[in-house]
Amino acid sequence: MKYMLIKTHSTAAFCDTPIHEWQPEEIQAHIGFQRALGEQLAKSGELVDAQGLADPGQARTVSSDGRSAPVITDGPFPETKEFLAGYWIIDVDSPERAVEIAAQASAAPGPGGKPIGEYIEVRPVMSAPPTEL
Amino acid sequence: MPHTAIEDLLRELAPQVLGALVRRYGDFDAAEDALQEALLAAATQWPAEGLPDNPRGWLIQVGARRLIDAIRADSARRTRETADAIRDPERLGAAAPDPSDAVIATLEERDDTLTLFFLCCHPALSPASAIALTLRAVGGLSTEEIARAFLLPERTMAQRITRAKKRIAEEDRPFAMPSASNGQRGEWNERLDNVLRVLYLIYTEGHTSGGERLRRGDLSSEAIHLARSLSRALPDNPEVTGLLALLLLTDARRAARTGERGELIPLAEQDRGLWDREMIIEGVRLATASVRSGLIGPYQIQAAIAALHAQALRPEDTDWPRILLLYNALERQAPNPMVTLNRAVATAMVHGPQAGLDLTDTLADSLSANHRLDAVRGHLHEMAGDHEEAVACYTAAARHTTSLPERDYLTIRAARLRRP
Numbered sequence: 001m002k003y004m005l006i007k008t009h010s011t012a013a014f015c016d017t018p019i020h021e022w023q024p025e026e027i028q029a030h031i032g033f034q035r036a037l038g039e040q041l042a043k044s045g046e047l048v049d050a051q052g053l054a055d056p057g058q059a060r061t062v063s064s065d066g067r068s069a070p071v072i073t074d075g076p077f078p079e080t081k082e083f084l085a086g087y088w089i090i091d092v093d094s095p096e097r098a099v100e101i102a103a104q105a106s107a108a109p110g111p112g113g114k115p116i117g118e119y120i121e122v123r124p125v126m127s128a129p130p131t132e133l
Numbered sequence: 134m135p136h137t138a139i140e141d142l143l144r145e146l147a148p149q150v151l152g153a154l155v156r157r158y159g160d161f162d163a164a165e166d167a168l169q170e171a172l173l174a175a176a177t178q179w180p181a182e183g184l185p186d187n188p189r190g191w192l193i194q195v196g197a198r199r200l201i202d203a204i205r206a207d208s209a210r211r212t213r214e215t216a217d218a219i220r221d222p223e224r225l226g227a228a229a230p231d232p233s234d235a236v237i238a239t240l241e242e243r244d245d246t247l248t249l250f251f252l253c254c255h256p257a258l259s260p261a262s263a264i265a266l267t268l269r270a271v272g273g274l275s276t277e278e279i280a281r282a283f284l285l286p287e288r289t290m291a292q293r294i295t296r297a298k299k300r301i302a303e304e305d306r307p308f309a310m311p312s313a314s315n316g317q318r319g320e321w322n323e324r325l326d327n328v329l330r331v332l333y334l335i336y337t338e339g340h341t342s343g344g345e346r347l348r349r350g351d352l353s354s355e356a357i358h359l360a361r362s363l364s365r366a367l368p369d370n371p372e373v374t375g376l377l378a379l380l381l382l383t384d385a386r387r388a389a390r391t392g393e394r395g396e397l398i399p400l401a402e403q404d405r406g407l408w409d410r411e412m413i414i415e416g417v418r419l420a421t422a423s424v425r426s427g428l429i430g431p432y433q434i435q436a437a438i439a440a441l442h443a444q445a446l447r448p449e450d451t452d453w454p455r456i457l458l459l460y461n462a463l464e465r466q467a468p469n470p471m472v473t474l475n476r477a478v479a480t481a482m483v484h485g486p487q488a489g490l491d492l493t494d495t496l497a498d499s500l501s502a503n504h505r506l507d508a509v510r511g512h513l514h515e516m517a518g519d520h521e522e523a524v525a526c527y528t529a530a531a532r533h534t535t536s537l538p539e540r541d542y543l544t545i546r547a548a549r550l551r552r553p
Contacts, residue, residue, distance in 0.1 A: 020528060021548075027541070027545050031394060055532045055533070
């Protein structure tokens with residue numbers, strides 16, 4: 001079963017300091033952690049895709065009636081913290097395993113090497129219909 | 134002859150054979166099928182019977198026969214024949230040409246690699262389509278390999294290639310080699326420029342792709358491989374030589390360009406002992422050869438700049454005054470804001486950071502919200518000792534880049550300067 005683990009720009013449970021105010025070594029450790037997690041999930045055969053999204057300041061919102069020119073709204077937007085920052089798509093054997101991976105991702109190191117408790121949303125990906133309804 | 138040697142030879146000959154078939158018969162898809170059959174026949178027969186006297190002529194001949202058969206047959210029969218041929222290698226043997234065949238001699242005379250490059254990098258195609266088609270037809274990569282390199286689903290890539298072929302068939306059939314009638318500025322040169330651009334894009338795609346991976350080794354190597362075949366077909370063209378030199382000199386720094394955790398390491402901080410000396414020697418030789426007849430094109434000039442960087446044993450040995458002269462020449466020839474930005478760096482190295490910053494001021498409009506402008510300004514402010522401004526520029530650049538490794542690099546750079 002596939003799950004999407006979602007990260008937003010909201011602050012983490014145990015850390016209010018934004019990453020660009022950390023010490024260089026702390027930033028490096030955090031990047032190293034994310035990288036190792038990606039490698040671990042690829043090796044265990046559970047990783048489908050993982051992507052980080054560019055800054056919300058580069059976002060555009062588009063709406064169209066299908067006939068006239070589309071309406072395009074620029075970012076940034078007032079509630080930046082609700083913005084998607086990145087995601088993993090994983091293919092795992094159980095919902096418990098999805099939660100376990102999310103917990104591991106949440107405990108990424110921050111200032112002083114302490115886990116920051118990032119909020120990770122775990123969402124099942126819709127699947128094909130069952131063989132019989 | 135060992136199997137791997139035959140495979141290498143077939144890989145080298147494949148684009149020439151495909152080029153010859155497309156040029157003579159025009160149908161890209163059918164020519165590709167015929168090529169596959171000819172390669173299969175060669176792979177079956179050559180190891181057992183030894184190489185024919187003229188391997189390329191042999192392949193063209195077998196391919197041409199197959200193609201003519203295919204053109205005559207309806208598509209259903211064609212599919213059946215291909216399937217039969219794969220099951221029954223002896224039937225392919227029957228199609229092999231008599232080595233004394235007179236046709237071979239006339240076929241041998243021209244290298245059709247160039248024909249194929251012109252076709253795949255047709256101006257009617259978007260760069261993405263031209264890249265895919267070139268990798269497939271000239272590079273001999275499978276659709277799956279190309280899709281993987283671009284992190285795209287295989288079906289998407291297959292469609293892209295099919296549409297590209299269709300587009301060419303509509304646009305340019307029968308295929309006509311571009312004319313060189315207008316001398317220097319002829320159509321031929323414009324078409325060649327397009328080929329060079331596509332090869333350069335393939336390289337940079339492998340070199341600095343967005344997202345997780347900073348480099349995808351295979352695409353960079355593939356671009357160099359392609360530039361080598363182009364250079365074999367046009368050994369005396371300074372821009373072709375310049376492009377090959379530029380790619381070699383850039384790729385020579387590959388191992389030094391990223392750290393253990395994939396982090397970016399800027400030129401000035403790279404361990405130059407990790408640079409590939411062999412590639413540098415070849416690149417410098419080619420770059421020198423290409424400028425012998427003067428500075429005529431952008432690839433040649435960029436290769437000369439890369440050669441100067443490669444020859445500096447330590448960053449402080451870099452011949453910045455000459456690099457600045459070369460950027461001046463490049464800007465006169467191909468003026469664009471990114472060249473000016475590079476010239477600003479060279480200017481700062483020769484005349485001090487403020488002179489460089491003044492030059493970047495002129496780019497505020499043309500490169501607004503471009504992360505490179507902010508990143509360069511960050512470095513120049515750092516050089517000038519203005520850490521506060523540098524941090525602001527690095528932070529802005531980190532916000533604007535869409536490359537993850539680059540964002541990490543800029544964030545850490547800012548954090549280092551912020552530390553009291």
